[in-house]
Amino acid sequence: MAGALGLNGLIALFVSAILFTIGVIGVLLRRNAIIVFMCIELMLNAANLSLVAFSRMHGIEGQIFVFFVMAVAAAEAAVGLAIIIAIFRHYEVVDLDRFRLLKW
Amino acid sequence: MSLGAVAAAGPGALSAGAAALAGQEGAAGGFQPVLPWLILALPLLGAAVNGVGAFLWRDDKRIPTIVGPAALLGSFAVVLANFIAMSGADLHGAEVVGLWNWIVSGDLRIGVDLQFDQLSMLMCMIVTGVGSLIHIYSVGYMRDDPGYSRYFSYLNLFVFFMLVLVLGASFPLMFVGWEGVGLCSYLLIGFWYENRDYANAGKKAFIMNRIGDAGFLVAMFLVFMAFGTLDFIPVLAAAEGTLAYGGALVTGITLLLFLGCTGKSAQIPLHTWLPDAMAGPTPVSALIHAATMVTAGVYLIARTSVLFALSPVAQGVVAAVGAGTALFAASIAIRQYDIKKVLAYSTISQLGYMFLAVGVGAFTAGVFHLMTHAFFKALLFLGAGAVIHAVHHAWAHGDGRGDGGYEDAHGDPNDMRNHGGLRKFMPRTFVFMWIATLAIAGVPPLAGFFSKDEIIWYSGAYGYPILWGVALATALLTAVYMARLMVMTFHGANRTFGHGGGAEAGRKLHEVPAVMWAPLAVLAVLSVVGGWANIPEALPLLPTFEWLHHWLEPVFAPAIAVKEAHGFAPEYRAPVGGGAGARAVISAAIAIAAVGGAVGVLSPPPGPPAVEAVAPTGFARVLHDKWYVDELYDRAIVRPSLALWRACWRIVDAGLIDGAVNGAGRAARLLGWAGGQLQTGRVTTYLVAFMLGALLVLGVLS
Amino acid sequence: MIQDFLFQAFAAGSILGAVIMVTRRNPVSAVIFLVGVFFATSGMFLMLDAHYIAAINVILYGGAIMVLFLFVLMLLNLGHADWRDLRGPVGGLIGGSISIAFLGVLTRLFVGGTDARPVVELAGSALREAAAEQGVVGVVARPLFTEYTIVLEVTGVLLLVSMVGTILLARRERGVGERERT
Numbered sequence: 003m004a005g006a007l008g009l010n011g012l013i014a015l016f017v018s019a020i021l022f023t024i025g026v027i028g029v030l031l032r033r034n035a036i037i038v039f040m041c042i043e044l045m046l047n048a049a050n051l052s053l054v055a056f057s058r059m060h061g062i063e064g065q066i067f068v069f070f071v072m073a074v075a076a077a078e079a080a081v082g083l084a085i086i087i088a089i090f091r092h093y094e095v096v097d098l099d100r101f102r103l104l105k106w
Numbered sequence: 107m108s109l110g111a112v113a114a115a116g117p118g119a120l121s122a123g124a125a126a127l128a129g130q131e132g133a134a135g136g137f138q139p140v141l142p143w144l145i146l147a148l149p150l151l152g153a154a155v156n157g158v159g160a161f162l163w164r165d166d167k168r169i170p171t172i173v174g175p176a177a178l179l180g181s182f183a184v185v186l187a188n189f190i191a192m193s194g195a196d197l198h199g200a201e202v203v204g205l206w207n208w209i210v211s212g213d214l215r216i217g218v219d220l221q222f223d224q225l226s227m228l229m230c231m232i233v234t235g236v237g238s239l240i241h242i243y244s245v246g247y248m249r250d251d252p253g254y255s256r257y258f259s260y261l262n263l264f265v266f267f268m269l270v271l272v273l274g275a276s277f278p279l280m281f282v283g284w285e286g287v288g289l290c291s292y293l294l295i296g297f298w299y300e301n302r303d304y305a306n307a308g309k310k311a312f313i314m315n316r317i318g319d320a321g322f323l324v325a326m327f328l329v330f331m332a333f334g335t336l337d338f339i340p341v342l343a344a345a346e347g348t349l350a351y352g353g354a355l356v357t358g359i360t361l362l363l364f365l366g367c368t369g370k371s372a373q374i375p376l377h378t379w380l381p382d383a384m385a386g387p388t389p390v391s392a393l394i395h396a397a398t399m400v401t402a403g404v405y406l407i408a409r410t411s412v413l414f415a416l417s418p419v420a421q422g423v424v425a426a427v428g429a430g431t432a433l434f435a436a437s438i439a440i441r442q443y444d445i446k447k448v449l450a451y452s453t454i455s456q457l458g459y460m461f462l463a464v465g466v467g468a469f470t471a472g473v474f475h476l477m478t479h480a481f482f483k484a485l486l487f488l489g490a491g492a493v494i495h496a497v498h499h500a501w502a503h504g505d506g507r508g509d510g511g512y513e514d515a516h517g518d519p520n521d522m523r524n525h526g527g528l529r530k531f532m533p534r535t536f537v538f539m540w541i542a543t544l545a546i547a548g549v550p551p552l553a554g555f556f557s558k559d560e561i562i563w564y565s566g567a568y569g570y571p572i573l574w575g576v577a578l579a580t581a582l583l584t585a586v587y588m589a590r591l592m593v594m595t596f597h598g599a600n601r602t603f604g605h606g607g608g609a610e611a612g613r614k615l616h617e618v619p620a621v622m623w624a625p626l627a628v629l630a631v632l633s634v635v636g637g638w639a640n641i642p643e644a645l646p647l648l649p650t651f652e653w654l655h656h657w658l659e660p661v662f663a664p665a666i667a668v669k670e671a672h673g674f675a676p677e678y679r680a681p682v683g684g685g686a687g688a689r690a691v692i693s694a695a696i697a698i699a700a701v702g703g704a705v706g707v708l709s710p711p712p713g714p715p716a717v718e719a720v721a722p723t724g725f726a727r728v729l730h731d732k733w734y735v736d737e738l739y740d741r742a743i744v745r746p747s748l749a750l751w752r753a754c755w756r757i758v759d760a761g762l763i764d765g766a767v768n769g770a771g772r773a774a775r776l777l778g779w780a781g782g783q784l785q786t787g788r789v790t791t792y793l794v795a796f797m798l799g800a801l802l803v804l805g806v807l808s
Numbered sequence: 809m810i811q812d813f814l815f816q817a818f819a820a821g822s823i824l825g826a827v828i829m830v831t832r833r834n835p836v837s838a839v840i841f842l843v844g845v846f847f848a849t850s851g852m853f854l855m856l857d858a859h860y861i862a863a864i865n866v867i868l869y870g871g872a873i874m875v876l877f878l879f880v881l882m883l884l885n886l887g888h889a890d891w892r893d894l895r896g897p898v899g900g901l902i903g904g905s906i907s908i909a910f911l912g913v914l915t916r917l918f919v920g921g922t923d924a925r926p927v928v929e930l931a932g933s934a935l936r937e938a939a940a941e942q943g944v945v946g947v948v949a950r951p952l953f954t955e956y957t958i959v960l961e962v963t964g965v966l967l968l969v970s971m972v973g974t975i976l977l978a979r980r981e982r983g984v985g986e987r988e989r990t
Contacts, residue, residue: 010815014852017819019914021826021845026910028830029793030903033893036835036881038793040842044826047869051849052918054858058935065948066956068861072868073963077970079873083880084977090884091980097893101789790899797906801913808917 014055021048035086035096039079046075137195139222140187142203145230145273146220148184149266152177156259167254174258175241178265182234189227197223198660200339202275209278216336221275225661228473228654229272229405232480236397237265239625243488244389246622247495257297257387264290268398272405276337277326280406284322284370287399288315294394295386304385311379318369318376325362328355342412346668351416360413360420364427367403371457374431378736380454384446384520388491391446396453396487397480404460404476411469411665418672425465425565429576432458434733436583440590441722441729444520445490448591452546453483455580459561462573467669468564469662470640470655475561477654478545478553478636485542485629492535492618492626493528493595494519497602500614522591527600531615536596538626543592545633547585548697550690556637559693568674581693585700593708815855822848836887839877846870857935859944 021044028041050068057064086096093100155173163169200223209216241261248257264287271283288311296308326336332348332355333341349356367373372380383395394400407414407424414421432455439451456479463472497519518524529536545552548559558581566574602615617623640654669675722730731737784791822845829841846869853862881887895903939947952960 010812010855013816013819014856015918016915017822017852019911019918020823021849022914023907023911024823024826024830026797027903027907030797030906031895031900032830033790033895034835035789036877036886037830037832037838037893040835040838040877041830043869043873044829044842044845047846047849047865050861050865051852054853054856054861057858058856062935062938062947062951065858065861066951068858069864069948069952070959070963072864073967076868076873077967079876080974081970081977083876084974087880087884087978096884096886097891098789098793102787794902794906797910801906801909804910804913804917808913 011055011058015052018048018052018055021045021051033098035089035098035101038098039082039086043075043079046071137192137197137201137222139201139203139220140191141184142188142220142222142273143205144184145181145188145234146266146269148177148181149262149269152262153259153266156255156262160253160256160259164252164255167249170255170258171245174262175238175245177262178234178238178241181265181269182231182238185227185230185234188222189231192222192224192227193657199223200226200275202339213334214330214336216276216278218279219275219337220273221338222273223661224657225405225408225473226272228477228657230269232477233265233268233272233398236480236484236629237268237393239628240389240393240397240484240488243392243491243622243625244387246619247389247491248387251387253297257294260290260293260297261390261393264294264394264399268402271402275339277329277341278336280409281319281322281326284366284402284406285319287394287402288312288319288370291315291383291394291399294390295383297386297390301385307379307382307385311383314376314379315369318366321362321365321369325359325366328359328362332359338409342410342664345412345416346664349413349416351668351672352418353416356413357417357419360410360417361423363406363410363413364403364420364424367406367424367461368427369403370406371400371403371461372454373403373427373457373461374434375735377431377435377454378732378739381447381450381732384444384450388446388487388494391450392484392487392491395450396483400453400457401460401476401480404457404464404472407461407464408469408473408662411464411662412668414464415467415665415668418674421465421467423465425462425570425573428458428461428463428465429565429573429580430458431455432462432580433576433583434458436580436587438729438732439587440583441726443522443730444518445493445522445525445591445595446487446520448522448587449483449486449490452486452584452587453479455584456483456546459558459577459580462565462577463561466565466568466570466573467666467674468561468568469665470658471557471560471564473658474640474654475557477639478557478633481553481629481632481636482542482545485538485626485633486546488622488626488629489535489539489542492532492622493525495618495622496528496532496535496615497524499616500602522594524602525595525600526598526602527596528615529596530600531612532596532617534617534623535626538623538630539596540592541630542633543588544701545637547588547701548581548693549585549701550694550697551634551637553633553635553637555694555697556640559690560640562693563690578693578696582696582700585697586704589701589704590708593705597705811855815852818848818851818855822852833892834888835881836878839874839881842877843870843874846874857939859939860948 025041025045025048028044029038032038032041050071053064053068053071055064057068089101090096152173156170159166159169159173200221203220203222205218205220207215208218241258244257244261248254251257267283267286267290269283271280271287274280274283292308292312295311296305299305299308329341330336333344335341345356369376380395380400384391386395414424435451435454435458439448439455442448442451456475460472460475460479463469463475501519541552545554548555550556562574562577562581565577600615640652728734784795825841825845825848829838829845832838832841846865850862850865850870853859853865894900935947942950
């Protein structure tokens, strides 16, 4: 049983790496801010997956960590979407290449 | 024989600290300094009060008038009490009073220690005594000066540093005083700093003194290297055992010390600052540049007499430079027209005498001449100041041409061609000046006769016939230039207001007030009787013969012993034979004949006022232009240096350093520009950078 | 065995969903597929004995956050695929290489790599026993309210702050002049 679970754990880590990479691809290759944002959520989820997998070896702290990550992700999603709304009101687009405000 | 004194002082001095030493010696010598710190504190306090006053009550002259001279008189009183106490005690060695530790580093301990012995007390008497008189005189002389309070502040500060120099019990403390008097000298030469020439004269004095000071410093390092201490008493006590007689080290130390002396005491080759130093107020010239500071070099050699006695080469150099300077400066003095310049060169010449004395080994004679010279040269300067004061006021007191108008038209109140016939208007000054003139010329029985005659005799007796001849020739020149000064200033017809200005002169030229001539009177008395302090045995005119010699014997005995141990004993070997009596006759005859001859030849004084004068020609011109030493220095040192510094400025500073600095600035700006380019403000760029950063962190982890 | 099969199916499904999600031009379909991915990962959490996490993953991510996304898309009327937001060849090259590097680094980090780090040994029995004793929520809740209380409180403050910030950011401006006056 443990061996099978061990294999599943390994698969979980691989899946985590692949999901994370897909997230990176989305962040770097898409220009739609909302899609990029969703990819970031995907990356967070991939990280959570690896944390859960590791918690089987190191104890419950991994899951605690996932809990906090989710809390922060919720906050981040709320603020991020609010920012997107504010920007959209100004530019009428959500194209990242049009966002050039991050310098004084 | 003399080693006994050293041995008595030696072990205690070497092993114990200064405070312990003081107790030990005090028990042995029966002399306890009275309020030693007060000697220094009073002038310093005066300087502080007057310095504050220069800002706070600039126009109120009452406080400086009281505080300035009172600080000196109080200090003089304490010194006098100590002097009397010391005469009553049988003091061998020195009494050291430790005030506090100054530098303690490893084995090195330098304290603020005051050394009381016969030599330093004599110097203190001169400094505070003559200083008090000059302070009183200054009250009159500087009466109308806007910088009155500042003047007294500087002057008090000078006396403080001079006393530090004299009383300092170690090389570094003496050096503090040495630099301090140099600073005050600079401040007072440039006292009227609005005048660019005067300010430059101050700078010249300061810079030339630095050359000498470098020598002093290196000598100090060598002393520390050789002895491991810098206090005078242990160094001098250990000198004979530590340093080889005539060795390279002791010769180096003493020659470097002497380099310091040539700077401070204006000897060849560093003599050119002293004539320019006459830019300062005349009482300053009297106090600093005649009576006290410039004699610091002689004092330094007297203080370290044992070291010099160990190096016959250095002694020879000192004596030769002294004699050469004496003759050289006297020759220039003959053709000067500025009354203060004559006296300045006379001072250089007389200092040359003192160095001749300490050079040949007659330390007592050198200090003796230092003392008498302080009296009569201060008197001469103050008298000259009175003359200048009178002429200046005669010109300045408006005659319808506005303030100073006549001075502008006629030129310089210092120029003797603008004096003449002042005997009628300033009878007291006239008398006092003649007394001083006869004293410096060496006419018996005035002070200068005894001191100078002793130097001349010793230079022959120690076996230096050439120096003996030079000294005699200088004595002749001294009498001539002083007689010329007197004749041009006081005799003949008055030229102050041009030809035929006698009536105007009679109205406007007056004797100086009592506050100015009273100090002259005191100094005149001292110039007469000062020499009686050391009447030689050969002339038993007074029961106190050779008093100074006995007084200073404990100080110089070790040095004399060293010299005698190596076969240097005074023995009359002058070219013109005769004993101790005959030599006196020779110098007296020369002095009297020269003074008489010069007065006879020069009066009535020739020549028109300064504005109408023609430039001298021939050899007289060479003398008038001071042998072109300044010009030589200008060509040989100043201009090449300037060229070098200019090159440094253009190439090194403007090119390399500015280039590096500007380049650094440009590089920073470029870097900032490059960094700014990263800062696109585009979210995409930041995303890529962020991902690369995360990748880097993960890459390091893996 | 059925569990292993399910686990591997969830794993494959999540990857597939992610690929589809990242390639959708229409954001609404991307959201839908992302929800699918979250459900699949929740299933994997379940198989990995993280029941509580699986539950809040569905509720929080699949429910709340994704609904928020959809809500924003609707609000801004962005739910149509009328512009091509894929980057050009240069952007693709840079993004692709960075992504491949990420995959390599992460794989190496997880699996061990050259320094023969021991393969992560997954033993879920201890966790499962604890869950049997304390219940699946208790396993997480107990440390959360004992050891990590302060962190929990701080997280609460963070959420409060983000709520205030969100309201401030998303508040409709009532005209330029009026805004400058406040």
